[in-house]
Amino acid sequence: MADAPTEFLKGTLDLMVLKTLSWAPAHGYGIARWIEQCTDDVLEVAEGSLYPALHKLEDEGLITAEWGITEHNRRAKFYRLTPAGKRKLAASHAYWSRFAGAVSKVLETSPASA
Amino acid sequence: MADAPTEFLKGTLDLMVLKTLSWAPAHGYGIARWIEQCTDDVLEVAEGSLYPALHKLEDEGLITAEWGITEHNRRAKFYRLTPAGKRKLAASHAYWSRFAGAVSKVLETSPASA
DNA sequence: GGTATATACCTCTGACTCCTAGGTAACACA
DNA sequence: TGTGTTACCTAGGAGTCAGAGGTATATACC
Numbered sequence: 001m002a003d004a005p006t007e008f009l010k011g012t013l014d015l016m017v018l019k020t021l022s023w024a025p026a027h028g029y030g031i032a033r034w035i036e037q038c039t040d041d042v043l044e045v046a047e048g049s050l051y052p053a054l055h056k057l058e059d060e061g062l063i064t065a066e067w068g069i070t071e072h073n074r075r076a077k078f079y080r081l082t083p084a085g086k087r088k089l090a091a092s093h094a095y096w097s098r099f100a101g102a103v104s105k106v107l108e109t110s111p112a113s114a
Numbered sequence: 115m116a117d118a119p120t121e122f123l124k125g126t127l128d129l130m131v132l133k134t135l136s137w138a139p140a141h142g143y144g145i146a147r148w149i150e151q152c153t154d155d156v157l158e159v160a161e162g163s164l165y166p167a168l169h170k171l172e173d174e175g176l177i178t179a180e181w182g183i184t185e186h187n188r189r190a191k192f193y194r195l196t197p198a199g200k201r202k203l204a205a206s207h208a209y210w211s212r213f214a215g216a217v218s219k220v221l222e223t224s225p226a227s228a
Numbered sequence: 229g230g231t232a233t234a235t236a237c238c239t240c241t242g243a244c245t246c247c248t249a250g251g252t253a254a255c256a257c258a
Numbered sequence: 259t260g261t262g263t264t265a266c267c268t269a270g271g272a273g274t275c276a277g278a279g280g281t282a283t284a285t286a287c288c
Contacts, residue, residue, distance in 0.1 A: 010125070010245060010246080010274080011245085012217050013245085013246085015221070016217065019220055019221055020220070023224075027266090028266075029264065030265095038219060038220050038223055039216035039219055042215075043217070043220075046248085047247095047266085047267085048246075048248065048249080048267095048269095049247060051266075051267060051268085052245090052246085052268085053245085053246090070264080070265080072264060072265090073254095074253095074264055074266095075253090075265075075266085077265090077266075093221055099156065099157070100218070101156075102153035102156035102157050103129075103130065103157070103214070105153055106133055106134070106152050106153060106157075107129070107130070107133055107207055107210065109152055110137075124245080124246090124274065125274085127274085127275085142236075142237075143235065143237080144236095160275075160276050161236095161237085161276090162238095162240095162277065162278080163274080163275050163276060165237075165239085166238095167274085169238095186234085186236090186284070186285085188234095188235055189236075189237085189282090189283075190237080191236090191237075
């Protein structure tokens, strides 16, 4: 997205990070690459957004970090979902569905139905 | 939404305002009521968000304002979409669809498909 | 006539999120 | 030795949103 890469991002970054970690522990760089790949680069994850978000999630007790070695033999911090993180993910996912549905409703309603 | 009313709002307020105005000119108060009603109060539009947004859209030349009288016989500023606003609406709507689709993709992808 | 309610507008300020720009370091390969 | 990739990080500024507060008028009711 050259046009408006950040236009609607608010809040969804946290949600997608939590979702990605729900599959398996991962490090920041890997999370970013995965989200981009999964969305065919529709969503680009800036590092200047990702790392602060990761630290915030850790402060909130939603994820925990642990140093390890990647498959490329490099040091990396692996993040893992906590039980609180799983609950948060479920709640955020549910809210996202309601939110996106509501927005779609506005965007698809015709004058006549008003 | 008691939980997280603002969690994902970024950018979508402008989009929904433009969409609402694409049907007919309307005043701020009416726009807010309509969006809330249309979404069964999933989306609540705070006046502290709406009026600054309206002024910003006007500054950007996407909408124009004109004083008039409402059906309740009160003074109100009626906003109307400009040609630039219509183009912006089309672009934002398209981008929202791509964005929401991408987020859904992340949220619904299972570990196996990775 | 007085009061309450709904309609309709507005701004200030703080909290928050995001990105740009910059930096560090180690490994792989030519 | 140099280049590319992997991997981490922060500071600062820009932008968005909501809470709290304020103004004013029409209508309905007492």
